[in-house]
Amino acid sequence: MRGPSVSNPAADSARGGILDREGALAKLMIAPAILYIVAMIGVPFVLAVLYSLSDATTGDPSIKLVGLRNFAAALADPVFRLSLWNTVFFTLASQCIVVLLSRLLATALLKTFRGKWLVRFLIMLPWTAPISLGTIGWLWMLDSIFSPIDWVLRYVGLLGVPGALLGGGTNLYYLGIPGLAISSIILVDVWRILPLATVIQLAGLSSIPKDLLEAAEVDGASPWRRTLMITIPLTLPITSIAFLFGVVFTFTDLVVVYVLTRGGPVHTTQVLSSWTFFKGIEGGDLAQGAAISLFMFPVLAAVAILILRMARRTEVV
């Protein structure tokens, strides 16, 4: 009868080879991730740079370099300039609202109350649904004829009768009037990012040592003072991460604008990603589309660096 096997490190090492060398094994394990990043992000990025310097079209994607002509053409295009402004404005406006609302929600979710799980579930729901599906839902909510919001407003007499607060028309045409269309885009951006930001904020708030807040309370600090002097400073790094993640998601998003307005009315909601698509893919000017998309790169690179720094600070905290 054979007894239990006994480990022989020398023999195992000789047999195991790379599996027993920590450094080599680490490289081996990380290699798929690096390969994935190179293939899915690195190669397309280099290709985008090459396309932006070429005269490539969708029908002729061969690369013949033409210098910075596409960047100059993009800057001379008034639609591009408006798209750039819209991208920055929609991102900052939506993320400021997101930070504010997510803090409020996270604070509320720290408390114990009946039905808390349901509230958490409802808050997380927009994050679990595909963006395109959720945005199509909003398209219906904001429809020029069938909007249920308008239906409610008409029902309560705020719309559709002479002298009504929101006018005598049957609908508000959310996506047909520039101001309302811009607000609608921001609203949907907020709706989409809020769950993620809330979860991040919740994690930040949960990490504050309770004894610190209790000590401040014992010392007579008011809730407002505790918030200003303890909660906000201690959660600032993680709040910044929530904000920066939201910036990345919103700045690069194509779906919300494409589904809701296609950049209209008259480009008033056009953003860089949608303009890239219309110009580069639908219009066939691949090189120009690549140049437009690359204008997003400096902002995204800066945000990525900031996120990494913030993450490090959070670790210290």
Next chain:
Amino acid sequence: MAKRSLLTRRDFIKAAGVGAVAMGVAPTIFLPRQAHGASKELKILVWSHFVPRFDKEWYDGYVQKWGEANDVKVTVDHINLAEIPSRTAAEVAAGQGHDLIEWIAPPSQFEPSVLDLGDVVKEAEKRYGKQHPLCRGSSYNPNTKKFYSFCPGWTIDPGCYRKSLWEKAGKGSGPETWEDLITYGGKIKKDQGIQLGIGLSQELDSNMASRGLLWSYDSSIQDAEENVVLNNPKTIEAVSYMARLFKESMVPEVFAWTAVSNNQALIAGRASYILNSISAYRSAQQQVPEIAKDIYFTPALRGPRGTRFNSEHVIYCYVVPKYSKNVDSAKKFLLDLVGNYDQAMYKSELYNSPAFFDTPIPSGDRGYPAVKGAKKLIDLHNAWFSDDPFALPGEEKGKLAVLKDAEKWSANIGHPGPANPAEGEVFATFILPNMMANSARGMAPQTAVEQAELLTKTIFAKWRQKGLVGGKT
């Protein structure tokens, strides 16, 4: 002695590695190889037709039967029309994909990557007679003398109006001129609370409508030689008209118009007139028959000097990418498709019209009630539009009769010149509907036209440099 764990890291990695390899290799070992009954192959990418029964009840079945008859294994993939440009671009960039790709707009920008189908057009004309000029203009580049696509059919874009509303306004026969839309359409909006629905948005139908208006006002983006001629007094006249039309007869929903808005507005009873194919009417027949019975049709409306043109609503253009290894099968498929276009017309519920009107009708059971005396597609076209086989019981006969001469008042994108990549980019970046919308929103017509001209000239100059567009900068 320390007890050895049951599974070491090394064991785990080995097991995982073996497992991964096994999973990768297993399908090739255990799954049966695909049977290859046919010796040749053909992959086709087409849009999901607006009339669902067209795909389900005809196209897919027809393709399979064609494959069996020609010993070709055919695969058909349907995609949403919005995905066609990106999918084609991806396949061209990858150098592999479908052998035939169907567009519903002229795919002129793909000319460098697709085969010249001049031989197919030549053979089709030999068998089936002359191709309709608007189909030719949507598939042929006169500068390079190349047929970058093959067009077997198109869709008419008439006006659709609610007769009961127009009768009350004193024009029961419907609008005849663009000015009627203000005179009577405005009256309907004011007295009956129902607006007109002509899109001024960044989408397909708005693009079509703005072109129709411009042509009917004797203007255009380019002339026949592909010179940009947009900024002229007639364009300004058309743009000024649109501002008046919006003020008198429409509401801001037209700035948020989408590809389905025509159907929605008409079916909901919220439009007195729309500019669309008959698909909106067909949807109404199924969903709200009482509204369908009230829908009537007009040809293109006349401008101030009597000219009238509407854009084709859909133009079917097949391309054969250069990477295709099944070119002969693809070309044969196209020629046979033209020969069977009677079925395409019927199964699309008259949504599809033929590019080759003189195509003889094949003999035998064609899957629809035989039309007495009909020998060519033009006979079917006239007979079916005179007496719609899909009319509801009790519905007035001959409602579609105004579509019989649609080929006289329909034009291709690019009219009076050919479709080209510059016209395509102007279309894709919504320059015309935005020019109209700017004016409707209060911008001076002259300024709106100048802005549009600037963008248009830049686009034309760029494509001209590539040798794909004629004219002078």
